[in-house]
Amino acid sequence: xxxxxxxxxxxxxxxGDYVQETLVRAGHDVxxxxxxxxxxxxxxxxxxxxxxxxxxxxxxxxxxxxxxxxKESPGTHCIIMTAYATVxxxxxxxxxxxxxxxxxxxxxxxxxxxxxxxxQREQLARENRYLRAEVTERYDFDRMVGESPxxxxxxxxxxxxxxxxxxxxxxxxxxxxKELVARALHYKSSRRDMPFIKVNxxxxxxxxxxxxxxxxxxxxxxxxxERKIGRFELADNGTLLLDEVSEISPxxxxxxxxxxxxxxxxxxxxxxxxxxxxRIICTTNRDLERAMAEGRFREDLFxxxxxxxxxxxxxxxxxDDIPSLMEFFLKRFASENARPARGFSxxxxxxxxxxDWPGNVRELQNAVERAVVLSTESILGPELFALGxxxxxxxxxxxxxxxxxxxxxxxxxxxxxxxxxxRCAQNRTRAAEVLGISVRTLRNKLKxxxxxxxxxxx
Numbered sequence: 445x446x447x448x449x450x451x452x453x454x455x456x457x458x459x460g461d462y463v464q465e466t467l468v469r470a471g472h473d474v475x476x477x478x479x480x481x482x483x484x485x486x487x488x489x490x491x492x493x494x495x496x497x498x499x500x501x502x503x504x505x506x507x508x509x510x511x512x513x514x515k516e517s518p519g520t521h522c523i524i525m526t527a528y529a530t531v532x533x534x535x536x537x538x539x540x541x542x543x544x545x546x547x548x549x550x551x552x553x554x555x556x557x558x559x560x561x562x563x564q565r566e567q568l569a570r571e572n573r574y575l576r577a578e579v580t581e582r583y584d585f586d587r588m589v590g591e592s593p594x595x596x597x598x599x600x601x602x603x604x605x606x607x608x609x610x611x612x613x614x615x616x617x618x619x620x621x622k623e624l625v626a627r628a629l630h631y632k633s634s635r636r637d638m639p640f641i642k643v644n645x646x647x648x649x650x651x652x653x654x655x656x657x658x659x660x661x662x663x664x665x666x667x668x669x670e671r672k673i674g675r676f677e678l679a680d681n682g683t684l685l686l687d688e689v690s691e692i693s694p695x696x697x698x699x700x701x702x703x704x705x706x707x708x709x710x711x712x713x714x715x716x717x718x719x720x721x722x723r724i725i726c727t728t729n730r731d732l733e734r735a736m737a738e739g740r741f742r743e744d745l746f747x748x749x750x751x752x753x754x755x756x757x758x759x760x761x762x763x764d765d766i767p768s769l770m771e772f773f774l775k776r777f778a779s780e781n782a783r784p785a786r787g788f789s790x791x792x793x794x795x796x797x798x799x800d801w802p803g804n805v806r807e808l809q810n811a812v813e814r815a816v817v818l819s820t821e822s823i824l825g826p827e828l829f830a831l832g833x834x835x836x837x838x839x840x841x842x843x844x845x846x847x848x849x850x851x852x853x854x855x856x857x858x859x860x861x862x863x864x865x866x867r868c869a870q871n872r873t874r875a876a877e878v879l880g881i882s883v884r885t886l887r888n889k890l891k892x893x894x895x896x897x898x899x900x901x902x
Contacts, residue, residue: 448493448563452476453483453509454525455501459548463496463525466552467559473716480504480512487516491662491671494562499526499533499545510540517662519670521562525550588624589772590765594757598625605752606632611704613689613749614727616756619806622727623687625754629725630683638682641675646691654696655712658703664713676709680720689749690730690741701745724749759801759808766796769805773812774824785816791826810880817867817878861889 450472454460460476467474475490477483480501487495495513499506506524513520524537524545537545543565544558588599605612606629614622623642630640643656655664659674675684686692692700703709708719726749735741759766770788778785788796801807815828861879865886868875876886 448472448559449491450474450494450496450559451483451486451490451492451520453478453480453495453497453501453506455479455498459498459525463555466555469552470556470559472559480506480509483509484512484516487513487520489663492517492520493566494559495520495522496525496559497522499524499537500528507536507540510537510542514541517670521566523558523562588621588628589768590762591768592762592764594762595765598754598756601752601754602628602632605629605754607634608752609723611724611749611751612726612754613752614725614754614756615732616727616729617758617804618729619804620756620758621805622729622756623685625756626683626685626725626727630723633683633723635682635723639679640683640685641679642685642687643675644687646688650693650696653692654699657696658699658709658711660712661714664711668713671711674709674711676703676720676722677718679722681722683723683725686724686726688728688730689726690728690732690735694740694742697742697745701742701748704745704748759804763797766808767793769808770796770812773809774816777813777816781817783816783819784822785819785824786822787824789823789825792824792829795826795829810878814864814878814880818864857889858893861886862893862895865890 450467452460452463452467452474454463454476455478457478460478464474464476475486475492477486480497481504483495483497495509495517497506497509501509506526510522510524513522522542524542525548526533526545527548543562546554546558588595590596602625612626612629614625616622626642627640630636643653645653648656651665655672655674657674657676659672659677660668662668662671699709704724707721708717710717732741732746732750736743736746759769770793774785774788777783796808803810811829812824815824819828861875864878865872865875868878872886872890873883876883879886
């Protein structure tokens, strides 16, 4: 677990030195001052995990320090020291935000125990936040569909390497299910009850990504008003997924390499090493060998990431799995949307089997969901699927989108968007999901069509 930053405020210098010596020996970094004003000044400059303050001080007592500290640094946990502990003083301190108190005189063990309780409580709270977010996302082999030799090889690789610390690099085209494999690796491991944290490396600039990965200290840059815990630290004892790792800038790659090799890092603006036990899984749809040859990706970082490679084949290389995927997504979306769909016509199945699926499993999933939502029939025919340049979108049957020869692409798009919105009861969020576009894109399209178009809410 990372070392903690602690601030001690006591107007008796000997007591402050005693607390500092005790906590430094326990492995913490400790600053000490002898007045509330000096302590608050330090809190404006630095971030602290724990504040330990005496209750009886002049001119600013411990309660006043607590009140100010909550405004200056709401993420700092406070312990009160007092030689005058009564029920009333304890309740007053707890009401002002203290999480514990110790009575003077106290032994080193008593102080260390109080600090450990506070830090453990924060660690558990942090883990619970992420575990609650993940509880409905527990992917296992029951979420991975297919029995072809190509995908069976992936299953076997997951079984072999899941319960290890080895870094895994998952490679494959977009839409093949790389994150699904990453989750299976985590939940098949002994880390399954610890956080699974992910970060999209392609979605952030180099500066923001560095802060997101490693965190930052208060005042590290303009707008850094509080200490931020990075993803590496949040995933301590768990798993960190670096999605699209190929997009990390050359400037940040050396820092990532050091974090992987040494299992330690510094927060942005910090100067102390933070050690973690975080298992790393990476994904990419890029040609990393070409990126290395062009000088865009470090060779030493590639070899550090590519300890265990797992290749996810595109759907066109595992066509035997297409019928199983069709059935899986049909049952799922028919149930979610209360639709009568229960099967595919032979023509629709043939269309799926002959199509090359450039968007892979994600494209197939979206195609089935769109058809389930738009159709009122129990059997889905080929007219509901626009899978290629020559494939029909739908026949005119009153329930599907009507397209005539000579219809422009723009008009086809307009018809599809408006009909999908109609089928989704004017719910723009749901319609955007079915169409595979963002709500903002849908809103802009509706504005082009002169529509104000329904609710954004679920």
